[in-house]
Amino acid sequence: MAVTGDETDEETDLAPSHMAAATGDMPTYQIRAPTTALPQGVVMAASPGSLHSPQQLAEEATRKRELRLMKNREAAKECRRRKKEYVKCLESRVAVLEVQNKKLIEELETLKDICSPKTD
DNA sequence: GTCGAAGCCCGTCACAGCGC
């Protein structure tokens, strides 16, 4: 029986890939959704060449930071959503395997009964 | 009613990995 790699279609968009950081057990869930659209309210900066004064540079730095925070906020939400989905998926798989296991044990008991020699 | 614990969600930071 091949348990690993026996993916069902419910897992198609959850693809555990490499391991992140040092935890060892948590897979990552790589889904590269197209992220071309900027969130509302995000204004593209002027080209760096057009910035001169320290104030302009500071504003640019602030703008970049806020953009980064906004993107990271969305990324974190998406990451958590995928992780929850992945956990749900694993839980339902556990349920299926438990049922399967139970059936196999019952079958084994039946076969044992059939094959065991009668004592009296 | 309120207090503390537990659980959940969120925002942020730090870091690893990838593509250029």
Add this chain to the structure above:
DNA sequence: GCGCTGTGACGGGCTTCGAC
């Protein structure tokens, strides 16, 4: 190298629930 993205870790706020 540098910028970008994904994700673990952390801390804070909110909600729920049981004990008192």
